[in-house]
Amino acid sequence: MAKSMSLLWGAGSPPCWRVMITLEEKKLQGYRHKLLSFEKGEHKSQEVLEINPRGQLPAFKHGDIILNESVAACLYLENQFKSQGVKLIPDSPAEQALMYQRMMEGLCLTDKLNSVIYYDLFVPEEERHESALKRNKEALVTELKLWEGYLHKVEHEQHTHTHAHQCFFYLISAIKVAAGSYLAGAFSLADVIVFPNTAYAFRFGLSAGRYPKLAKYYSLLKDRPSIKASRPPQWLASPQGHEILRDL
Amino acid sequence: MAQNMTLLWGSGSAPCWRVMIALEEKNLQGYNHKLLSFDKMEHKSQEVLDINPRGQLPSFKHGDNIVNDSYAACFYLESQFKSQGNRLIPDSPAEQALMYQRMFEGLAFYEKLNAVIYYKWFVPEDERHDSALKRNKEALVTELKLWEGYLKKLGSGSYLAGKTFSLADVTVFPTVAYLFRFGLSAERYPVLGEYYALLKDRPSIKASWPPHWLENTKGQDTLKDI
Helix, strand or coil, X not given: CHHHEEEEEECCCHHHHHHHHHHHHCCCCCCEEEEECCCCCHHHCHHHHCCCCCCCCCEEEECCEEECCHHHHHHHHHHHCCCCCCCCCXXXXXXXXXXXXXXXXXXXXXXXXXXXXXXXXXXXXXXXXXXXXXXXXXXXXXXXXXXXHHCCCCCEEEEEEEEEECCEEEEEEEEEECCCCEXXXXXXXXXXXXXXXXXXXXXXXXXXXXXXXXXXXXXXXXXXXXXXXXXXXXXXXXXXXXXXXXXX | CHHHEEEEEECXXXXXXXXXXXXXXXXXXXXXXXXXXXXXXXXXCHHHHHHCCCCCCCEEEECCEECCCHHHHHHHHHHHCCCCCCCXXXXXXXXXXXXXXXXXXXXXXXXXXXXHHCHHHHCCHHHCCHHHHHHHHHHHHHHHHHHHHHHHHHCCCCECCECCCCHHHHHHHHHHHHHHHCCCCCCCCHHXXXXXXXXXXXXXXXXXXXXXXXXXXXXXXXXXXX
């Protein structure tokens, strides 16, 4: 199954990361993949354009089926592989409603983050205004406060076990993610879509002190196997990120 | 079922229209609804903020379940009412994938349209540039050519994901209707013109057509020359 899948991706791109998390969660490791460089303009190469006329990453294929929009790819994978791996769309109507809602709101968060982080990339020099960037930052702050509210229940429970082995006592402390720590009940597509944005925000200097719930959400999820396995390689190489969001 | 649904909406809002089309397609007529005025800033009223902290329309409730994002509401309604009305998500993997793909491309399409027709609404006067609006128009033209291509490839009479009407049409048709309302030339974009003609009289679409468009059948000509 995974062998008939291929993914062209770029490191650190939240949309690419979403697809990779989903592939891990649905036990579709073994898919073919090729890392391309945005800096070198490889997302505009013929190889990409043949799959994605928009010249964007991710560019994903399953046999002859093409899915280049990250949320589309995630929804497709969950629907096609419902019975394997982790269930990513809840059954209960209330949780399902919340999941779809937060999932789509995640795209708002993406836009508002991009409008600040990539302001200079999107707007030619002669069209830039301090007032516009200021407004984008204010909109992002409003957005982040919404998410702090959505995550108000996020926390961890701590369990301590003692284990006697020969003459030694081992203290094992297990950090378990408490109920209410995900965006819609259990881990779901809402988290798949939103977590990469959260990681991005902290990578670009967002203050954990000012956004404690988001910080906790980030630290709880960052070691989830599917997320660890698909973490952007250059983030491992250089742990220090940028500081654009430091003062928000 | 429909009786414990409430929709706060605004006339001509493409996102509101998507939800209304979905409700009609799933035979959920009879839902409670209230038309609000964007001009009078009613989308920022307490009534809306109680359901939607973003102060945006649509705002939609089913019992205690709140789903304000139009795509989220469409997914939720199709999932909860799969077995009634029309099936809106195809079973075949190829069609399903194409449906999801076009739906999400539809968000880019909608954004590029708004960047032109609502340029002055979004951008304060002292930040406007002819070069920016020109670029937005070029981006919209590129986008339109993509969609002409998508529909042309599928053949005359096709819906966005193939042979059957799906959530791709529910979410994208309102954008297409908006294009022609704002003066897009059907001569220059014949395939989109044909798609518009194919769907404009579909019962769910006719039933939810923006009321102020019926009152005033003449639209605008902002897109006449693109």
